[in-house]
Amino acid sequence: MGAALPTLLLILAGVLVGGAWSLYRQGAPKGVVVITALLAVLATVGGVLWLLPGENA
Structure with a gap:
């Protein structure tokens, strides 16, 4: 699977x-915008962290 999951994230x-x-x-209501932006940040952080070298690399 390699880099497929971080790419999708x-x-x-x-x-x-x-x-x-x-x-x-x-x-749109501020709460909706903030939640969407936070999900974007989480997806970005997850994708970047997944690409970092570690024990499973």
Whole structure:
């Protein structure tokens, strides 16, 4: 599986960033924008950490 999962996480992060920006521009409730942005950050951190060398590399 290699780099497939971190790649998918980073793609998901990009989609979530775009979604958060779109929600913000449309005047969505602040809580929804913040939650979407936080999910984007979590997906980004997960994807990057997965790519870092470690014991399983």
